[in-house]
Amino acid sequence: MRDRRYFAYMMASRSRVLYIGMTNNMVRRDAEHKERKSDSFTAKHRCTHLVWYEIYHSPTAAIAREKQLKGWTRAKKIALIEQTNPDWRDLSEDWGKPIELYKEPAPAKDEKSSQPTFNTLSS
Numbered sequence: 001m002r003d004r005r006y007f008a009y010m011m012a013s014r015s016r017v018l019y020i021g022m023t024n025n026m027v028r029r030d031a032e033h034k035e036r037k038s039d040s041f042t043a044k045h046r047c048t049h050l051v052w053y054e055i056y057h058s059p060t061a062a063i064a065r066e067k068q069l070k071g072w073t074r075a076k077k078i079a080l081i082e083q084t085n086p087d088w089r090d091l092s093e094d095w096g097k098p099i100e101l102y103k104e105p106a107p108a109k110d111e112k113s114s115q116p117t118f119n120t121l122s123s
Helices: 026-035 041-045 059-070 074-084
Strands: 006-012 018-023 049-056 098-103 117-122
Touching (some): 018 041, 026 049, 049 059, 049 074
Antiparallel strands (some): 006 018, 006 049
């Protein structure tokens, strides 16, 4: 049986306008926010940075968390973001990019280079 995952999340603009949502596919939903195709709140306010999310195993729990967050003050939402993401970086910025894997260096012919080499893989 497949383990389903649901997400409560916060997107932010560069000027820190916040959007709170819930989804069953964080990668797809993040891409939709970044594309800004629809005439939506996130498109108008350019909320394209994923700054916080939590994972749940039931949609009911994720929806309850989304509703709870929407009832919080802005200060409380900011405090929650800054607990795990103090620089407000886009948590999805590296999704889909190649990752570096450590590879043992080949024996050096001249023994001058003992630096490790790296391979890249697409995630």
